[in-house]
Amino acid sequence: MSGPVVVGVDGSASSLAAVECAAREARLRGAELRLVHAFGWSVAHVPPGAALWGPDERGLRPMVEGTLAAAEQRAHNRAPDIDDRPGPVVRRAAV
Known part of the structure; x- marks a missing residue:
């Protein structure tokens, strides 16, 4: 079995x-x-003690989730048999 196919979006x-x-x-x-x-997100813009990914993320989470959702839809359009049943074939990761 080969490893996963990884693509940056x-x-x-x-x-x-x-x-x-x-x-x-x-x-x-x-x-x-x-x-x-x-x-990239400079920690210079984060107040001391603040979470890097918290409620004050200023729309970063929705932007990332939207980018990944659009990519996931595009993947499903190209290869409809790839789906995310238990043991997902498509995995979304935000770093």
């Missing part, structure tokens, strides 16, 4: 095209597809 047209290619490759391999979104 930033919401751009080129990253969504990469999601389609990755979904097709995951389907061909019978592998898990992992969608990953990462962004």
